[in-house]
Amino acid sequence: MKQFRTGLVVGKFSPLHLGHELLIRRAMTACEETVIISYSESELPGCDSRRREQWLRARFPEAILLVLHNDQHALPHNDADELIHRRLMGWACTHFLNRSVDAVFTSEDYGDGFAAELTRYFGGHPVQHVQVDQARKAVPISGTRIRNDPHAHRSFLSAEVYASFVQTVCFLGGESSGKSTVAEAIAARMETAWVAEYGRELWIEKDGHLEYEDMRQIAVVQQQREDALRLKAFRYLFCDTSALTTLFYSREMFGKADAELEQRAERRYDHVFLCAPDIDFIQDGTRREASFRLQQHAWYLAELQRRRIPYILLSGSVEQRIATLLSHLG
Incomplete structure (x- = not known):
């Protein structure tokens, strides 16, 4: 038996790098099923939603994947209030995937608040936050650095992702x-x-x-x-x-x-x-x-x-x- 039935990983994945992959694989190890949701408004250079969907499907074909496309959904801006984003994820899980989650996996300090809001959104169904490599010691990279020069940071990208660049x-x-x-x-x-x-x-x-x-x-x-x-x-x-x-x-x-x-x-x-x-x-x-x-x-x-x-x-x-x-x- 795994620790959780359903785990959730949310991100822009712009681009999907090995730090993100570490996070997702930790979720998959701990959960019977892993939900990955990706969205970004506005899109970041070289990382449009359909390209991100292609990356995620190639790297994690066994996951439950939901990519929200800008031309199909009215999405909040990346800088919008955290509460808007958290409630959007709760709505996406119930509206599109017809399920709640038991754990949310992040590498950020906002993870506890995210889990607490999901717990409220799911009517008290407990959602636990699992933090993974917040200090970025295992994979010392960020999406911003890669977008600035994907070729210089090729070692932090899988072959399927780097090929897009x-x-x-x-x-x-x-x-x-x-x-x-x-x-x-x-x-x-x-x-x-x-x-x-x-x-x-x-x-x-x-x-x-x-x-x-x-x-x-x-x-x-x-x-x-x-x-x-x-x-x-x-x-x-x-x-x-x-x-x-x-x-x-x-x-x-x-x-x-x-x-x-x-x-x-x-x-x-x-x-x-x-x-x-x-x-x-x-x-x-x-x-x-x-x-x-x-x-x-x-x-x-x-x-x-x-x-x-x-x-x-x-x-x-x-x-x-x-x-x-x-x-x-x-």
Whole structure:
């Protein structure tokens, strides 16, 4: 038997850091079920409610989670009187979750008053306050410090949370326009991860005999790689092509594109760089003629404009292109 039946943890979790995770795991150890409620008005930079919900579901799938979204609920300001916030939590437990709680877990000195108000709200049902690491000795960090520089405080964030602060950088361009070379070089320069082009790998594996069904699979695997490597990246993740590239080849080779491929081609990146066809064309046995590269480049120009996707043109040598990247990425 655990000490409590139902425990409650409330927070902005902006962002969800290892101090919060310690608090939640202590609650889960002591309680048969743990309720996590998150809300913030106003939202704090990089920590909107749906992102917080994603973090909490990824890290604590077994918990009972309630995230109050600003666009769905009239929430009190973060600086509103404590009594308003405490009564809101009592109302949320009864209105949304149809339950009271037996303990509230905090790392703050207001916890005793919070528990006392919940006890009154629940008609005298006793709620105990359990304090966890108030001095912040176990996890010496705060949300404010992390928001100021999430990259400097990466060690206080789980991979799933830190990944939200990693910016994605996509390289597009025709065949032999330097995408892979630049992606690998800039990733090494910035000591982070890069995503190789899966479509090229599959083309080589199948000796150039791709089928229509391969197009959708290329987009799926490419994005799976992006999602996996984002968990390992630092500050930036560099992506050699995207599903937009696969969409071009599907239409070029088969005159059509799978609905899922079309949808995956909508994925947006924080930065898009288009590699100009101004370097020597190298025929490695897997590429078409040089004129096809110009056709691809023209298609990207038109498609990026049609989709209203901002981009930066990369031209010149590899070092010139890296210099352009660094000037834009900082």
